[in-house]
Amino acid sequence: MKPVVDETPTPMVKAESVCKSFGALEVLKGITLEIGRGEVLVLVGPSGSGKSTFLRCINHLEQVNAGRLYVDGDLIGYRDRGSKLHEMSPRDAAKQRRDIGMVFQHFNLFPHRTALENIIEAPIHVKRVKKNDAVARGKDLLNQVGLSEKAEAYPAQLSGGQQQRVAIARALAMNPKLMLFDEPTSALDPELVGEVLEVMKKLASEGMTMVVVTHEMGFAREVANKLVFMDGGVVVESGPPREVLASPKHERTKAFLSKVL
C-alpha cells in the first residue's frame, strides 16, 4: 500500500448515486463512492456486476442516467445550468476525456500504426503537441514500460503483455490526471500478467490516481488504497483491501472471494 495520500478537498472522482440502464436492464443501481488524489481504487465483483460499466461512465463512454459523477470537480457528460442539466456537446465531452486515460481488456491498439505511432497519435492530433516533442516523450514512455527497442514494431508483432504495456504508455502520453484500467490483465497468458502489473505498480508509486477493475487480488492487496466489491449494480462492501480480503463482512463478498482467492 502507498504511504502518502494527498488529502485535498475535491476528490479526483466523486460518484453520487450513479445509475445506468440499457433499455429496461438496470446495470448500475446507485453507486456512491469517492476516490482521492493519488489513490488507487480496485473494483472487484462477479461478471455482470456493473464494474466495467461504472468505469466507462467515468470517462463518459456510457452516459449516466441518474445521479451525478464528477471528475476533479467537473460534472461528467452534462452541463449544469442551474435548474436543469443539458446534454454535453461531443466536442466538450472529448475535451473531458483528454485528461482521463483508459486501458482496455483487449488493448485496442491501432494495428496500422507502430508502437511509437500509437503513442504519439493523440498528443499530436488531439493536443496539438509538436511532432518532435511527442516523439521524444513517446520514446521516454516506451522506455518506462520497458519496450524501448520495440518502437518500430506493429502491435501484431508484440506479445499480449507488450501490447498492453504500449497501451498504458499510449494513455499516459496524454498526461492524464486519472487512469482507468478495465481488466487490463484478463486477456493475457499467465506468465505475461506480471510484467503489466509491474508497470501499474510503478505508476501507482509515482502518485497516479487509478481505478482498476481486476481479478488480481494480489495486486489489490499490495497496491490499492481501497477495494470496492460490487454485485448486482450496487456497492456491497468497501474498505482497505487487506481488511476486506481477510475478513469480508457480507455473505456475497465471502462467496465471491472464496472462488477467486
Next chain:
Amino acid sequence: MTDVDTSPPTHPAAIDAVPLRHPWRWVASVVIVVLVALFVYGAATNEAYRWHIFAEYFFNDRIFMGVSNTLQLTVYSMVIAIVFGVILAVMRLSPNPVFRSVSWVYLWIFRGTPIYVQLTFWGLIPTIYKNIQLGVPFGPSFFHLDLQALSIPFLLATLGLALNEAAYMAEIIRAGISSVPEGQLEASTALGMSWGMAMRRTVLPQAMRVIIPPTGNEVISMLKTTSLVTAVPYTLDLYSIATREIAAREFEPVPLLLVAAAWYLVVTSVLMVGQFYLERYYSRGVSRKLTTKQLEALAKAQQIGEAGHV
C-alpha cells in the same frame, strides 16, 4: 523418471529432404499448352480476323485519343465517386438521423435505376433545365448560365458515371468501416478524439484494407462502363471511336473490336499493378510476419549477441 535430456543442446545438421513431386501438374500444363497453341494457330490463319487491319489501327491516332478519353472518364468519375462515396458512407453511419436518411434516399435512387437510363437523363439535362440562375429563391438572381449554349457532353458523362458509382462505392466503404472492430473507435474516443477524427485517423485507414480489392474491381468495371456514355451522347471514347467511327467507315467490325478489346486489356493490366502496390501499403501491421528490414535487424542483433557469448 522421465527421459528428458538436460545436457546442453547440440546443433544437428540442416534437413536435406527430397522435395514432393507433382507429376499431374506437368500433364495438365502440357494439355493446356497444346490447346492454346491450336487456338492461336487457328486465329492466326483465319481470314476473318484481318490481322493486318488490327495492326494498322492498333497505333492509330484516333484510337489513342479514344484511349485517352476513356482513361480520363474513368479516372475523373472514380475520383469523384470515391470522395462522394466516403461522404455518403460516413453519413449513413453517423449518429445524425438527417444525414442517415439523405444517404439512404440517394442510394435508393442511384442504385435502383440502370446506369444507361441515368446517362441518357444526364444528356437531357440541358433540355430540361435550359439555364441555371443563382440568387434568392423567387427573388432576384445574381448569376446566369445558359446550359444549352455550352457543349458539355464530356462533363455530363463524367458526372453521370460518378454519381452512379458513388452509390456503389458508398456501400463498399460502409462494409469496410463496419469491418473495423468497435474497440478501435472506443480507444480513439477515450483518447479525446472527436467522432470525425476517429473516423479519419483510426477507422478509415484500417477499413482501406477491406475497401481496396472491391474498389479495384469497380475501377476496372468503370473502365468498361465508360463504353455506355454513348447514351449521353458522348462519342469520343475508345469503344465509340473504334466501332462507330472507324469500323463503320471501313466495314471491318472484327479487327476493330479486337483493337478496342486489346486496349481495354492493356489499361486494365496497368490498373492491376497499381492495385497491387496500394494493397501492400494498406496491409501494413496486419501480419505478424516481420518485414525484410525487421528480419535483417533481428538477425544482426542475434549475431552480435552470439559473438558476445563466445
